[in-house]
Amino acid sequence: MQWSLSEEQSAYRQAxxxxxGDVAPTEAVRGWLDAADHTTFTKRFVADGFWGxxxxxxxxxxxxxxxxxxxxxxxxGRHAAPSASWLATLLAVxxxxxxxxxxxxxxxxxxxxxxxxxxxxxPGPVPVTVxxxxxxxxxxxxxxxxxxxxxxxxxxxxxxxxxxxxxxxxDPGVRLARRELLDRSRSVADVVLxxxxxxxxxxxxxxxxxxxxxRAAVLVAADSLGATERMLELAVAYSGQRRQFGxxxxxxxxxxxxxxxxxxxxxAARSVIYLAAASVHGGDPRAVLHAAAAKAQVTAEGARxxxxxxxxxxxxxxxxxxxxxxxxxxxKLDEWLFGSPTxxxxxxxxxxxxx
Amino acid sequence: MDxxxxxxxxxxxRAVAELAAKFDDQYWADKDAAHEFPTEFYRxxxxxxxxxxxxxxxxxxxxxxxxxxxxxxxxVAASGGGMNAASSMHLSIFGMHPVxxxxxxxxxxxxxxxxVTGDLHVCFGVTEPGAGLDTTRITTFARRDxxxxxxxxxxxxxxxxxxxxxxxxxxxxxxxxDVSRKTEGLTLFLTDLDRDHVDxxxxxxxxxxxxxxxxxxxxxxxxxxxxRVGEEGQGFRxxxxxxxxxxxxxxxxxxxxGRAALRRAVRYGNEREVFGRPIGKNQGLQxxxxxxxARLDAAELALRKATWLYDHGRPCAREANTxxxxxxxxxxxxxDRALQTHGxxxxxxxxxxxxxxxxxxxxxxxPLSQEMVLNYLGEHVLGLPRSY
Ligand SMILES: Cc1cc2nc3c(=O)[nH]c(=O)nc-3n(C[C@H](O)[C@H](O)[C@H](O)COP(=O)(O)OP(=O)(O)OC[C@H]3O[C@@H](n4cnc5c(N)ncnc54)[C@H](O)[C@@H]3O)c2cc1C
Numbered sequence: 001m002q003w004s005l006s007e008e009q010s011a012y013r014q015a016x017x018x019x020x021g022d023v024a025p026t027e028a029v030r031g032w033l034d035a036a037d038h039t040t041f042t043k044r045f046v047a048d049g050f051w052g053x054x055x056x057x058x059x060x061x062x063x064x065x066x067x068x069x070x071x072x073x074x075x076x077g078r079h080a081a082p083s084a085s086w087l088a089t090l091l092a093v094x095x096x097x098x099x100x101x102x103x104x105x106x107x108x109x110x111x112x113x114x115x116x117x118x119x120x121x122x123p124g125p126v127p128v129t130v131x132x133x134x135x136x137x138x139x140x141x142x143x144x145x146x147x148x149x150x151x152x153x154x155x156x157x158x159x160x161x162x163x164x165x166x167x168x169x170x171d172p173g174v175r176l177a178r179r180e181l182l183d184r185s186r187s188v189a190d191v192v193l194x195x196x197x198x199x200x201x202x203x204x205x206x207x208x209x210x211x212x213x214x215r216a217a218v219l220v221a222a223d224s225l226g227a228t229e230r231m232l233e234l235a236v237a238y239s240g241q242r243r244q245f246g247x248x249x250x251x252x253x254x255x256x257x258x259x260x261x262x263x264x265x266x267x268a269a270r271s272v273i274y275l276a277a278a279s280v281h282g283g284d285p286r287a288v289l290h291a292a293a294a295k296a297q298v299t300a301e302g303a304r305x306x307x308x309x310x311x312x313x314x315x316x317x318x319x320x321x322x323x324x325x326x327x328x329x330x331x332k333l334d335e336w337l338f339g340s341p342t343x344x345x346x347x348x349x350x351x352x353x354x355x
Numbered sequence: 356m357d358x359x360x361x362x363x364x365x366x367x368x369r370a371v372a373e374l375a376a377k378f379d380d381q382y383w384a385d386k387d388a389a390h391e392f393p394t395e396f397y398r399x400x401x402x403x404x405x406x407x408x409x410x411x412x413x414x415x416x417x418x419x420x421x422x423x424x425x426x427x428x429x430x431v432a433a434s435g436g437g438m439n440a441a442s443s444m445h446l447s448i449f450g451m452h453p454v455x456x457x458x459x460x461x462x463x464x465x466x467x468x469x470x471v472t473g474d475l476h477v478c479f480g481v482t483e484p485g486a487g488l489d490t491t492r493i494t495t496f497a498r499r500d501x502x503x504x505x506x507x508x509x510x511x512x513x514x515x516x517x518x519x520x521x522x523x524x525x526x527x528x529x530x531x532x533d534v535s536r537k538t539e540g541l542t543l544f545l546t547d548l549d550r551d552h553v554d555x556x557x558x559x560x561x562x563x564x565x566x567x568x569x570x571x572x573x574x575x576x577x578x579x580x581x582x583r584v585g586e587e588g589q590g591f592r593x594x595x596x597x598x599x600x601x602x603x604x605x606x607x608x609x610x611x612x613g614r615a616a617l618r619r620a621v622r623y624g625n626e627r628e629v630f631g632r633p634i635g636k637n638q639g640l641q642x643x644x645x646x647x648x649a650r651l652d653a654a655e656l657a658l659r660k661a662t663w664l665y666d667h668g669r670p671c672a673r674e675a676n677t678x679x680x681x682x683x684x685x686x687x688x689x690x691d692r693a694l695q696t697h698g699x700x701x702x703x704x705x706x707x708x709x710x711x712x713x714x715x716x717x718x719x720x721x722p723l724s725q726e727m728v729l730n731y732l733g734e735h736v737l738g739l740p741r742s743y
Contacts, residue, residue: 253638 003274005067012064013071016050020079023048026323029080033184033326038082038148045086046109055093060100060107066215066281070222070273077226077334080326084186087219088113088145091122091212092153095164098202102151102166110150114212118144118188121339121347122213123155123162128193130158135173135195136165144337146189147178154198155209164205165198173197183329186337214280214287216338217295218273224302224334225269227327231309232262234324238313249312258308265301272297289351296344303335358659360426367408367419368426374403375434380707383436386565387710390557392518393565396436397443401473406447411455414467420666421600424448425607425658432611435707438714439565441608442514446477449600450523453593454545457585462545466521477545478519480510480571481594488727490525491537491591495573497526497544504528504544504578510571512721516555517567522548525594528587543590546582562713599675600665602723606658606675606682609718613651613686616711620644620693623706627698640696647689654681673736680728683718690715 005013023044032041045051054069055061069090076083092112096103106112117124117140128138136156146152152167152174167174173196178189236259239250249255276290284290306328310317317324335341360368378396386393400406409424410416417423428448431440447470454462469475486492495508506526516522522545529540548555554572585593621644624635634640658681661674693708694701701708719725733739 254642257639 066277070277073219073222074226077223084145085148112151113149115154128156130156142188164201183333214291217291221294221298227330235309235312262305269298292344292347296341299335300341302331306331371430380435407471415471422662429607429611433614438563442566452597476519478515480524506576516569541590543584552576602675602679606678609682609686613689616690616693620696650685654685687715
């Protein structure tokens with residue numbers, strides 16, 4: 001078996017990496033995070049044509065699929081870019097398949113968010129109800145980029161069971177309360193709906209949400225991979241510079257081995273993520289297993305790698321001045337975002353037909 | 356607090372180490388390879404009076420506590436004799452506890468002095484094919500017949516049965532289905548392994564091969580009521596009494612084995628040169644061994660506390676379980692690392708660490724698995740709901 005990125009995919013990755021290098025170096029990222037400003041980055045990302053990558057052309061995107069999205073997520077993680085809005089939007093877009101007007105706005109940069117608590121496997125508990133007049137009510141805590149979206153895709157229970165409803169964030173029945181995260185490169189908001197007006201979304205809710213769960217798993221894993229690679233680079237560079245006992249600390253075997261262990265994790269992560277991306281995209285019957293394995297393994301390993309990288313930096317890694325903490329926090333949130341390793345391991349265990 | 360051994364304990368420890376040192380690694384490797392009981396070793400310890408260390412003085416023993424017994428078994432294992440050495444005498448050291456506490460005078464007079472002299476080999480028959488950790492599920496049945504019992508059933512894994520004259524045998528005298536509490540209706544016997552009614556078949560196994568473990572097919576074994584230990588139906592309770600000290604002794608054996616493995620690893624780490632320097636100079640090798648030292652030392656403290664509590668008549672289940680858990684893990688890890696330190700030579704029998712490795716693995720399974728220790732701590736110490 002051989003699987004590798006196509007020439008276009010490699011070229012795309014390089015272009016995006018170069019672009020992020022120019023637009024989102026850590027000084028710029030720090031500036032946005034200090035100002036709690038995620039929109040400047042989003043606007044540039046849209047303006048320079050990256051927003052629609054990974055969305056099929058017949059849906060108004062620029063083509064490509066989950067592999068391209070995973071490449072994007074990996075690069076965004078590598079730069080700790082404020083990309084919650086991008087991720088939230090891309091998870092919501094498939095639900096807009098039959099809502100062309102909203103979709104066009106969203107893909108032009110308006111942003112959308114799936115109304116799901118950010119720590120759960122999509123859809124998580126569904127606390128929102130819809131009445132006969134199409135008004136929705138209920139509170140969903142911790143919605144990823146919930147405060148940055150123009151459109152809300154709302155799983156809701158009603159007479160017809162669970163359906164998806166479209167709500168405009170500007171509706172008077174919508175109240176938003178932002179919450180601070182330790183990882184300031186992402187945002188969440190509690191969304192309170194009180195008789196908000198909504199439109200039906202004519203898609204199969206169960207299928208769309210199940211697919212969203214798998215896509216979220218793959219993309220968060222890819223984000224974790226990017227952050228981990230960046231931490232590995234930082235740790236290796238630092239251990240070459242920092243001298244103790246008259247030699248670079250990187251000459252100590254225990255330090256080398258710790259870095260090598262991160263490297264092993266990175267390589268394993270890449271293999272499982274891109275397999276899972278292709279599998280989820282192609283509708284493989286085992287897609288959920290691949291997605292679960294990716295999310296559980298990669299993000300747990302990413303969180304461990306973050307601790308190792310911190311150890312390798314000694315006390316300097318513990319400071320706010322050093323960049324490490326940007327990626328450390330990124331990897332730590334990725335562990336929990338859209339389902340913890342334990343939750344995804346449960347998914348795997350269920351699929352293994354254990355008693 | 357006082358971390359010192361008493362003078363007596365220190366003397367025991369030294370004397371045992373000296374005696375055990377007369378049997379070198381080659382002796383144990385040969386016995387293990389030949390699947391041959393270490394008779395010379397066992398004899399030396401019997402003649403030295405060590406087998407009766409915990410047996411009351413009135414029956415010829417020394418009446419020492421579990422602390423002394425654990426020091427003995429630890430040193431025996433640490434000599435390099437490992438589990439072969441420890442298992443050859445394990446049952447003599449403390450296995451008679453239920454008999455000492457609950458047995459009739461006659462039963463004690465008949466058996467205990469012979470344990471002390473080493474003349475009587477005994478094995479312990481609990482496990483059955485259908486009842487491993489879930490002991491109350493055993494089905495070997497002792498049916499009353501006049502003044503006797505007739506026993507039928509199957510046991511598995513019974514160590515040293517091949518070499519034993521008698522067996523401490525757990526049976527049911529009331530079937531599981533017919534008791535109101537599952538721990539009732541079990542009866543313990545100390546009786547002869549009459550080869551005409553008990554077929555003994557050794558099990559081929561991964562290690563500790565100088566001492567056999569066997570399947571027993573018990574067919575109409577007639578046992579006089581005088582061989583019953585204590586009252587009918589109370590056998591489970593009698594065994595339960597001995598579980599904590601049993602865990603401590605297993606922990607001590609594990610600890611000794613871990614020390615033996617670590618000693619070999621350090622020796623090889625200093626001797627073997629690769630890339631122009633001793634391999635022990637690599638942090639990749641040195642740190643795991645240093646880590647194992649720390650873990651063995653910590654496990655030792657847990658064990659010492661457990662035996663101290665027991666000998667002072669205090670509750671000790673938490674500590675006994677913890678000691679077993681930590682010692683078994685630390686020992687296995689030390690053995691695994693010793694093997695890795697030896698590289699390819701670790702895989703050869705010549706360096707003995709392969710033997711230690713196989714034996715250390717056993718201690719995470721038997722007589723009580725690590726999982727059951729966690730069940731105990733989770734349920735009875737932490738107060739979480741029973742998980743099974
Ligand atoms: C070399 C050797 C010598 C032995 N010598 C003797 C002897 O002399 N006399 C004697 O009576 N027995 C002897 N045994 C048997 C030994 O005591 C048992 O193997 C041991 O009690 C485990 O039982 P089992 O093998 O039936 O495992 P099982 O009870 O079948 O358990 C299998 C696995 O499931 C796990 N498990 C079971 N229940 C639970 C639970 N509730 N929660 C979580 N995990 C669980 C266990 O931890 C284990 O990993 C010996 C065994 C060996 C290997």
